[in-house]
Amino acid sequence: MSNLNGNPMLPQSFRIERIKNETDDTFTVELQPSKNVMDLSFHAGQFNMLYIYGVGEIPISISGDPCSQDSLVHTTRVVGTVTKAMRKLRVGDLVGVRGPFGNPWPVEEAKGKDVVLIAGGIGLAPIRPVVNYIIANRHAFKNVVMLYGTRTPKDILYPREIKLWEKKHRIHTFVTVDRAIGNWDGNVGVVTKLVARAPFDPQNALAMACGPEVMMRFTVRELQKRGIVDENIYVSTERNMKCGIGHCGHCQFGSEFVCKDGPVFRYDKIAHLFDVWEV
Amino acid sequence: METLERFLAEHKFLENMKPEFIEQIVGCASNVHFPAGEVICREGRDADKFYFIREGKVALDIHMPQKGSISIMTLEKDSVLGWSWLFPPYRWQFNARAKTDIHAIAVEGACLRAKCFNDHEFGYDILQRFSQILAERLQSTRLQLMDVYSANG
Ligand SMILES: Cc1cc2nc3c(=O)[nH]c(=O)nc-3n(C[C@H](O)[C@H](O)[C@H](O)COP(=O)(O)OP(=O)(O)OC[C@H]3O[C@@H](n4cnc5c(N)ncnc54)[C@H](O)[C@@H]3O)c2cc1C
Numbered sequence: 001m002s003n004l005n006g007n008p009m010l011p012q013s014f015r016i017e018r019i020k021n022e023t024d025d026t027f028t029v030e031l032q033p034s035k036n037v038m039d040l041s042f043h044a045g046q047f048n049m050l051y052i053y054g055v056g057e058i059p060i061s062i063s064g065d066p067c068s069q070d071s072l073v074h075t076t077r078v079v080g081t082v083t084k085a086m087r088k089l090r091v092g093d094l095v096g097v098r099g100p101f102g103n104p105w106p107v108e109e110a111k112g113k114d115v116v117l118i119a120g121g122i123g124l125a126p127i128r129p130v131v132n133y134i135i136a137n138r139h140a141f142k143n144v145v146m147l148y149g150t151r152t153p154k155d156i157l158y159p160r161e162i163k164l165w166e167k168k169h170r171i172h173t174f175v176t177v178d179r180a181i182g183n184w185d186g187n188v189g190v191v192t193k194l195v196a197r198a199p200f201d202p203q204n205a206l207a208m209a210c211g212p213e214v215m216m217r218f219t220v221r222e223l224q225k226r227g228i229v230d231e232n233i234y235v236s237t238e239r240n241m242k243c244g245i246g247h248c249g250h251c252q253f254g255s256e257f258v259c260k261d262g263p264v265f266r267y268d269k270i271a272h273l274f275d276v277w278e279v
Numbered sequence: 280m281e282t283l284e285r286f287l288a289e290h291k292f293l294e295n296m297k298p299e300f301i302e303q304i305v306g307c308a309s310n311v312h313f314p315a316g317e318v319i320c321r322e323g324r325d326a327d328k329f330y331f332i333r334e335g336k337v338a339l340d341i342h343m344p345q346k347g348s349i350s351i352m353t354l355e356k357d358s359v360l361g362w363s364w365l366f367p368p369y370r371w372q373f374n375a376r377a378k379t380d381i382h383a384i385a386v387e388g389a390c391l392r393a394k395c396f397n398d399h400e401f402g403y404d405i406l407q408r409f410s411q412i413l414a415e416r417l418q419s420t421r422l423q424l425m426d427v428y429s430a431n432g
């Protein structure tokens with residue numbers, strides 16, 4: 001997507017075309033430019049700054065298909081002021097959009113390799129474009145594994161699509177929940193535990209992980225135990241943002257800026273920032 | 280016996296174990312099968328065995344008054360079910376139910392404890408492997424308790 005007027009600080013007006021409730025606290029919006037025809041292309045892993053008029057602006061990953069440029073798709077979880085206000089918007093309402101920003105997932109480098117995708121909670125939203133890209137180029141990738149963990153069965157995002165990934169696209173998909181409720185018959189336990197028995201060749205695999213930072217720390221350890229080297233592990237990080245383009249310093253993560261050097265980082269570049277005491 | 284020995288030698292939990300140690304376990308082991316739905320152990324009952332899961336899925340749950348059973352973990356192929364046989368009072372700490380047909384190797388707890396006592400090198404190896412499982416389960420439980428996916432996670 002081109003930054004309008006060449007000015008990345010100026011939000012473009014987009015109209016909400018569709019809203020879909022994914023779970024109790026998470027919803028997906030599809031956006032269309034309200035005036036001009038625009039290039040909506042993006043790379044998997046990039047994000048937009050969404051401006052809810054009169055309330056505030058937040059970074060939200062693009063969760064649609066990078067191979068289709070019909071609309072901008074964002075899946076958002078309600079946590080605070082801006083996301084709550086966004087939840088109240090209706091079809092036809094306007095949203096300001098700046099972007100796309102950020103360093104994407106290394107989908108090109110993953111070609112010819114096994115791919116291990118690990119998502120926790122809302123972290124599936126930024127990973128879904130990678131899955132879409134892989135599906136569109138399935139022959140270019142070897143074994144593809146998706147490990148997805150959520151809090152409870154009712155927090156699982158995109159359940160229908162997940163089934164298709166497994167059935168139609170040869171993506172080995174394992175879903176687990178931290179707490180089983182209702183008649184859930186699937187796996188119970190933390191997502192990090194799935195790494196040990198996932199079907200991939202550590203010598204020729206590239207891993208991409210997105211979720212809460214604690215989850216990713218333990219995920220990285222499990223990947224290392226399996227023998228994947230740090231250079232083949234990528235993680236997506238989150239920090240509060242303002243400008244989104246490396247000017248304000250709000251999103252600083254050590255010497256890196258999450259908005260411009262991330263949100264996707266190769267693990268060896270930020271390993272020192274991930275290191276924390278044993279919990 | 281030979282097949283039991285082979286199954287045990289191939290089980291991930293016993294990876295790189297000395298053949299003579301595997302033989303010691305074989306002396307306390309037998310093949311077992313649980314059809315889907317069957318209860319394998321009940322919280323509070325005597326933990327006189329543990330199991331090497333060869334095939335199938337086991338659900339671990341705890342009974343909560345007024346809430347019924349809460350599933351806390353799923354175990355699969357290559358996992359070990361049960362560590363309560365190691366420590367007094369040798370009672371199961373949770374319920375385990377076969378989610379699918381289970382093929383496993385059952386090991387008599389008292390038999391193995393006696394062997395650990397008589398051969399400390401063997402006992403140390405067994406304890407080290409079980410400690411690793413306990414540490415991993417503790418880590419997983421901590422992550423579950425942290426509730427990392429909650430809105431404040
Ligand atoms: C690069 C990037 C991509 C992102 N992509 C997505 C996405 O695709 N979908 C999505 O839902 N969110 C995404 N986020 C997170 C999103 O930006 C925040 O949830 C949002 O800014 C919160 O704004 P708010 O005003 O609603 O909450 P605030 O009022 O700022 O915060 C309210 C409460 O929520 C907590 N909180 C704030 N942010 C988070 C968070 N990220 N996780 C958990 N708790 C939080 C705060 O600590 C506070 O307690 C992304 C963040 C970054 C940096």
Ligand code: FES
Nearest residue numbers: 242244248249259
């Ligand atoms: S948000 Fe301003 S520098 Fe990253």
